[in-house]
Amino acid sequence: MKDSEKKRILVVEDEIHIAEGLKLNLSLQGYEVCTALDGGTAIQQWKEWHPDLIVLDIMLPVIDGLSVLRNIRLEDEQIPILILSAKGNSRDKVKGLSYGVDDYLSKPFNLEEFLLRVERLLTRASWNRGEEDTDHSLTDYAFGDNRIDFDTATARSKFGEIRLTEQEVKLLKLFIANRGKPLSRKKLLEIGWGYTGKTMTRTVDNFIVRFRKYFEDDPKKPVYFKSLRSVGYIFDH
Secondary structure (H helix, E strand, O other), X not given: OOHHHOOEEEEEOOOHHHHHHHHHHHHHOOOEEEXXXXXXXXXXXXXXXXXXXXXEOOOOOOOOHHHHHHHHHOOOOOOOEEEEEXXXXXXXXXXXXXXXXXXXXXXXXXXXXXXXXXHHHHHHHHHHHOOOOOOOOOXXXXXXXXXXXXXXXXXXXXXXXXXXXXXXXXXXXXXXXXXXXXXXXXXXXXXXXXXXXXXXXXXXXXXXXXXXXXXOOOOOOXXXXXXXXXXXXXXXX
């Protein structure tokens, strides 16, 4: 495999000996490998390095693996993600699959099986990129008198057309994907921005104020973007 053809794999694992072991064995298979020891670094490296596949642990410092997964899926539904975790019960697997993971392997694992799963995911991703009808991402969404076009990053409400910023689009997708479910400020910051809980929560509040101005008949009496005292926010219609 020539360097120019090497597939990039991001290994997100906080146990250094496991991360280095995976990096060595994947490198021996001809892959270019980068490691991240926490969730915050993982999101940053995914944005900057543009890997072809991500191997993701769930129990991570700074930002947990499932929040990393959900953050990535807001922007990229195609990149294959393989969860590699000691949390191998069916409940955790179902949660991971519901958030958009492609494969799930429990620790301890067989190295040969792991390498075969990586190869299969990369092969399948290559096939999908060659098919025109594989993009099933959210493109259009309507609620009340409002309609959002995610392809053009615009929205229409009874007040007229709205140009949405990249972060507004991302946060709206997050609310829609979790319709009817309470989302804490901490979780919104982790998934929507890749921030830790140390970030000031006014960041989220300011976006909610904007959404109410865009989409609510009366921003002071919201119907869609509601506050939950001591919890955060919920979107429903």
